[in-house]
Amino acid sequence: MQRNTRQRTAILETLSRQDDFRSAQQIHEQMKADGETVGLATVYRNLQALSRSGRLDVLVAGDGESQYRQCADTGHHHHLVCRECGRTVEFLAPKLESAMTAIAHEHGFTDVDHTLEVFGLCADHTGQSVGPDEDLDDDPDDEDEGRAR
Amino acid sequence: MQRNTRQRTAILETLSRQDDFRSAQQIHEQMKADGETVGLATVYRNLQALSRSGRLDVLVAGDGESQYRQCADTGHHHHLVCRECGRTVEFLAPKLESAMTAIAHEHGFTDVDHTLEVFGLCADHTGQSVGPDEDLDDDPDDEDEGRAR
DNA sequence: AGCGACATGACAATCATTCTCACAACGGAT
DNA sequence: ATCCGTTGTGAGAATGATTGTCATGTCGCT
Numbered sequence: 001m002q003r004n005t006r007q008r009t010a011i012l013e014t015l016s017r018q019d020d021f022r023s024a025q026q027i028h029e030q031m032k033a034d035g036e037t038v039g040l041a042t043v044y045r046n047l048q049a050l051s052r053s054g055r056l057d058v059l060v061a062g063d064g065e066s067q068y069r070q071c072a073d074t075g076h077h078h079h080l081v082c083r084e085c086g087r088t089v090e091f092l093a094p095k096l097e098s099a100m101t102a103i104a105h106e107h108g109f110t111d112v113d114h115t116l117e118v119f120g121l122c123a124d125h126t127g128q129s130v131g132p133d134e135d136l137d138d139d140p141d142d143e144d145e146g147r148a149r
Numbered sequence: 150m151q152r153n154t155r156q157r158t159a160i161l162e163t164l165s166r167q168d169d170f171r172s173a174q175q176i177h178e179q180m181k182a183d184g185e186t187v188g189l190a191t192v193y194r195n196l197q198a199l200s201r202s203g204r205l206d207v208l209v210a211g212d213g214e215s216q217y218r219q220c221a222d223t224g225h226h227h228h229l230v231c232r233e234c235g236r237t238v239e240f241l242a243p244k245l246e247s248a249m250t251a252i253a254h255e256h257g258f259t260d261v262d263h264t265l266e267v268f269g270l271c272a273d274h275t276g277q278s279v280g281p282d283e284d285l286d287d288d289p290d291d292e293d294e295g296r297a298r
Numbered sequence: 299a300g301c302g303a304c305a306t307g308a309c310a311a312t313c314a315t316t317c318t319c320a321c322a323a324c325g326g327a328t
Numbered sequence: 329a330t331c332c333g334t335t336g337t338g339a340g341a342a343t344g345a346t347t348g349t350c351a352t353g354t355c356g357c358t
Contacts, residue, residue: 003323003336004324004325006323023314024314025313037338039337039338040339041315041316041317041340044314044315060211064209064214064215065213065314066314080253089258091256100242100267103267104267104269107229109231109269110275113267114266114267115265116263118249118262119264120261120262122257123258126259150304151304154306157305172345173345174346188307189307189346190348191306193346193347213345
């Protein structure tokens, strides 16, 4: 059974004050800066346990570093993350879900699961981007359930 | 400036004989087993260079290990990977692409990019056999349970 | 053949994450 | 409130993939 320890409480508290995806190391540093005395291994252990129980979302960054975030939606959802500031927006896309599942079934795959994360530059960081600003917006088959934080 | 070296040739040759995603370490071992003498660092450097130039696809496994594969489609596409045997099917989903881009734009995000990979059990590992190759079965039931990780 | 830039290899260095294990603290029972 | 078995913690070592270093090799060109 899961016990309630000072450390676990502190970790959850720290996470609840975070809005972006943060690595275990960053969370640990943040806590240390806040005066909390928690071992790094403990942070790792708890983040893992929390994500396993679905209370936390994990994102594997390109360099292999895992990042954690406490999401508003505890169910299945995806993220739109700003490459610059890490600002995150959760969204649901039921049509995408079923479309992917359908494709998988067409190929004989079962017990389907998937990873889908979208990266981009949020409004605050759409400065002078590179190149002639690609705009690949075509078929706005709008029906998203975007839910801003 | 890209020179043709024995090592690079051997790496490409090894990759062309591979159909599944393999880690740099696995590829290195495979080559050693085949009698090739190539340094591990060289394998890493070349795999990176090749993926950067788009000749190779990279998949970041859940544990952070990068896996490489030479894909038939050199353009943008996604993968359907068997969790058991690694069997991989490439697929395109233009509708998903535009839908995701649309969602991102609705939230003010630009320069959008995304990662989308589907995992499941291929016909050979689901316990029951499915049609030969094509099987347009549409079972609306989906027991997918988000397995955060 | 000669040359200079790029590539390679062996190994050290990084870095995130996990393991180890002695010790501390939770919490249900007493 | 106290006991006590179980679970959690902390410090540091260990692991393992990936990257950096740098002396040496060799490719492509003249």
